[in-house]
Amino acid sequence: MAQFQEVEKQSIMHPKPPGLTLHYGTAGLRTNAKHLDHAMFRMGLLATLRSKNTKATIGVMVTASHNPEEDNGLKLIDPMGEMMAPAWEHYATQLANADDLLTVLKDIIEKEAINMSQEANVFVGKDTRSSSARLSQAVLDGVSALDGHSKDYGLVTTPQLHYMVRCQNTKGKYGEATLDGYYSKLCQSFDNLPVSKLLSVDGANGIGALKVREMESHLKKELQISLFNDGSQGKLNYQCGADFVKVQQKPPTGFKMNPGERYCSFDGDADRIVYYYTDSEGQFHLLDGDKIATLMSTFLKELLEQAGLNLKVAVVQTAYANGSSTHYLENTMKVIVRCAKTGVKHLHHAAQEFDVAVYFESNGHGTVLFSEAAEEKICQLAEDPNINDEKKRAALLLQNTINVINQTVGDAISDMLFIEAILAIKGMSVQQWDAVYADLPNRQLKVKVADRRAIDTTDAERRAVSPPGMQDTVDSLVNKYKQARSFVRPSGTEDIVRVYAEADTQSADALAHEVSLAVYRLAG
Ligand code: 16G
Numbered sequence: 351m352a353q354f355q356e357v358e359k360q361s362i363m364h365p366k367p368p369g370l371t372l373h374y375g376t377a378g379l380r381t382n383a384k385h386l387d388h389a390m391f392r393m394g395l396l397a398t399l400r401s402k403n404t405k406a407t408i409g410v411m412v413t414a415s416h417n418p419e420e421d422n423g424l425k426l427i428d429p430m431g432e433m434m435a436p437a438w439e440h441y442a443t444q445l446a447n448a449d450d451l452l453t454v455l456k457d458i459i460e461k462e463a464i465n466m467s468q469e470a471n472v473f474v475g476k477d478t479r480s481s482s483a484r485l486s487q488a489v490l491d492g493v494s495a496l497d498g499h500s501k502d503y504g505l506v507t508t509p510q511l512h513y514m515v516r517c518q519n520t521k522g523k524y525g526e527a528t529l530d531g532y533y534s535k536l537c538q539s540f541d542n543l544p545v546s547k548l549l550s551v552d553g554a555n556g557i558g559a560l561k562v563r564e565m566e567s568h569l570k571k572e573l574q575i576s577l578f579n580d581g582s583q584g585k586l587n588y589q590c591g592a593d594f595v596k597v598q599q600k601p602p603t604g605f606k607m608n609p610g611e612r613y614c615s616f617d618g619d620a621d622r623i624v625y626y627y628t629d630s631e632g633q634f635h636l637l638d639g640d641k642i643a644t645l646m647s648t649f650l651k652e653l654l655e656q657a658g659l660n661l662k663v664a665v666v667q668t669a670y671a672n673g674s675s676t677h678y679l680e681n682t683m684k685v686i687v688r689c690a691k692t693g694v695k696h697l698h699h700a701a702q703e704f705d706v707a708v709y710f711e712s713n714g715h716g717t718v719l720f721s722e723a724a725e726e727k728i729c730q731l732a733e734d735p736n737i738n739d740e741k742k743r744a745a746l747l748l749q750n751t752i753n754v755i756n757q758t759v760g761d762a763i764s765d766m767l768f769i770e771a772i773l774a775i776k777g778m779s780v781q782q783w784d785a786v787y788a789d790l791p792n793r794q795l796k797v798k799v800a801d802r803r804a805i806d807t808t809d810a811e812r813r814a815v816s817p818p819g820m821q822d823t824v825d826s827l828v829n830k831y832k833q834a835r836s837f838v839r840p841s842g843t844e845d846i847v848r849v850y851a852e853a854d855t856q857s858a859d860a861l862a863h864e865v866s867l868a869v870y871r872l873a874g
């Protein structure tokens with residue numbers, strides 16, 4: 351077939367380095383940008399097949415998120431704007447590593463019974479890395495080699511591309527598939543909500559900074575954003591950004607913090623956000639994904655009650671969620687709490703089961719999902735002329751909230767607008783938000799072992815089923831501490847085992863250390 355000849359011809363321009371093995375993991379493909387040209391071309395092919403297979407538009411985002419500027423990577427986006435179905439991740443790995451490209455390609459076509467004369471459409475976006483332009487061109491080459499149509503959105507945040515894909519496949523019902531459409535949707539609803547002023551945003555020297563600037567011109571009212579690490583001087587993700595702040599538990603470089611003021615950091619592709627401030631003693635306070643989920647779910651639950659709507663609010667977390675947040679949500683707020691495996695797709699999937707579900711990883715990736723039925727009920731109520739003022743107010747706030755939120759994936763810009771609106775509506779300072787519950791002291795450690803797969807887990811990664819004796823040892827160590835919890839899991843992104851421990855005091859450090867030694871002894 352002519353298509354395959356074209357693939358063969360083009361693939362010569364995108365040769366695979368010998369001996370290189372890549373893995374399409376939790377967050378797509380990611381490695382040093384030097385090694386990715388062939389993989390990008392091949393993912394262009396795969397996105398085209400996926401588009402033919404689903405008869406819908408597929409997205410390809412070229413980014414390595416919070417990784418260093420030298421790295422790059424790619425995330426594939428399915429028709430409703432969600433991450434690509436896990437069943438296809440395996441094809442991505444196979445295709446990226448194939449020595450005989452055509453055989454693997456034909457194999458996928460056969461297995462999935464893909465009609466090759468079906469039209470294909472692929473949306474492509476990229477972050478600000480210096481390698482992104484060249485690599486996104488390789489993706490576009492892959493799409494055209496299989497006769498697919500592509501639309502290159504150029505520089506966009508990851509969540510913006512997720513949004514475009516969903517808009518396109520829902521024929522405008524979710525919004526218009528343009529940047530103007532994205533800003534209008536978010537900003538029009540945000541303009542209907544009260545707003546607090548003065549927020550400082552750390553753009554991680556990346557795409558999020560560019561897009562915050564772009565968004566500002568769409569807002570009618572002034573949200574005074576002071577943007578730093580905007581990419582004009584510093585290096586992407588270097589000593590700044592959400593991952594740096596969360597992992598280091600300290601402010602990014604590039605500015606001076608004023609006590610009591612509110613700050614937030616995005617990551618390199620603007621799908622994560624964390625907030626923070628320093629108190630009058632100069633002590634740093636981090637408000638991570640758990641605090642954000644608590645703020646959002648409490649706000650939504652209160653509004654739903656005021657509106658008299660019988661819709662259940664759930665929060666989806668991972669095992670890394672601070673025990674205090676889970677305790678507060680379950681026992682004080684009385685919302686449903688679910689624990690999912692690490693990785694956005696698992697949280698997203700678990701959240702789809704509820705009327706209204708807030709999902710967040712502690713690292714600041716998260717969003718809110720509303721079921722179709724829930725959206726309908728809220729919109730009907732907002733338009734009902736026979737309800738009292740309190741209900742009307744709550745219904746209208748909920749309606750605007752739905753539109754401020756990017757339901758396809760965690761979105762730093764959209765999360766930021768929603769959080770700012772909540773704080774303003776509740777008249778809450780960042781200190782009051784922080785004081786809702788106190789985090790339990792905790793510690794994360796990495797353990798290098800010969801084969802991290804020796805550790806296998808169950809119960810959303812909270813319990814180890816192998817090696818033998820591992821869980822019993824963890825349990826007996828945990829029993830020595832108060833309010834303690836600990837778990838071990840193989841990392842999905844690094845060749846290490848991660849250990850998490852928390853306790854009533856900073857003795858969590860000692861617990862993490864003891865558990866690490868046990869991992870080394872039993873799995874090393
Ligand atoms: C990836 C995930 C992130 C998760 C992290 C865990 C996505 C888009 N990203 O970066 O959500 O927290 O992996 O890494 O799903 P780990 O398995 O090394 O702990």
Ligand code: ZN
Binds near residue numbers: 415617618619622
């Ligand atoms: Zn990211």
